[in-house]
Amino acid sequence: KQEVTQIPAALSVPEGENLVLNCSFTDSAIYNLQWFRQDPGKGLTSLLLIQSSQREQTSGRLNASLDKSSGRSTLYIAASQPGDSATYLCAVRPQTSGTYKYIFGTGTRLKVLA
Amino acid sequence: DGGITQSPKYLFRKEGQNVTLSCEQNLNHDAMYWYRQDPGQGLRLIYYSQIVNDFQKGDIAEGYSVSREKKESFPLTVTSAQKNPTAFYLCASSPHGRRTTLYNEKLFFGSGTQLSVL
Numbered sequence: 001k002q003e004v005t006q007i008p009a010a011l012s013v014p015e016g017e018n019l020v021l022n023c024s025f026t027d028s029a030i031y032n033l034q035w036f037r038q039d040p041g042k043g044l045t046s047l048l049l050i051q052s053s054q055r056e057q058t059s060g061r062l063n064a065s066l067d068k069s070s071g072r073s074t075l076y077i078a079a080s081q082p083g084d085s086a087t088y089l090c091a092v093r094p095q096t097s098g099t100y101k102y103i104f105g106t107g108t109r110l111k112v113l114a
Numbered sequence: 115d116g117g118i119t120q121s122p123k124y125l126f127r128k129e130g131q132n133v134t135l136s137c138e139q140n141l142n143h144d145a146m147y148w149y150r151q152d153p154g155q156g157l158r159l160i161y162y163s164q165i166v167n168d169f170q171k172g173d174i175a176e177g178y179s180v181s182r183e184k185k186e187s188f189p190l191t192v193t194s195a196q197k198n199p200t201a202f203y204l205c206a207s208s209p210h211g212r213r214t215t216l217y218n219e220k221l222f223f224g225s226g227t228q229l230s231v232l
Contacts, residue, residue: 004156034220043120043204043223044157089156091221100145100164100208101172102221104156 002027002094006105013080014113021075021108023090028068031093035064035075038087038107047088048075052095080112116141120205120224126232127192127199135190135227137205143222144210146188150174151202151226160203163188192229203227 036044048064056065063076091102149157159172163182177196205224
């Protein structure tokens, strides 16, 4: 059974720091991995999607990498800003026939201090 | 602007009452999903629909029901059989449901409904 883990559960950093968020999954048979951002009391916004054949994706100050064989993904945020404060979730889409499910991690709550 | 609209933002349920959460999208997406989010837990799939008039149970469907009579709409009913309904409910969609070659699509989410028990 696919399980997705995000450690740490919470993280505080001073403004301007570069930081890395971690996501691990137990079964490498996935179609893709997505990183999402969630603000308090709001829905999720997709940040980056990495297909299983890709190693990384970049969008602005965000860079996500995928190492499928080791079951790991990282989200790198450069030059963090207070506006980056949110919960970041990762989710994988398993290669299970006939399913359209995503399996979500529990998220890392990020606080960037001004 | 295209998007997913969930209503209401806050909902209170009395014991023994059924309540319905609304989800409407104008993105012309085939697939729609309902997730439940509890504090400290990942999102869990309640129901999903790949096409109009078709839907499948997710991991925690007991105590919930859905319908998909129109492409744009996927309402979720929380029945009195759901004994622990307090949670944040999220509706999502993705462009294509049944095309198996199109697994690499982003999920788009609504802003959520917080359901509480009175």
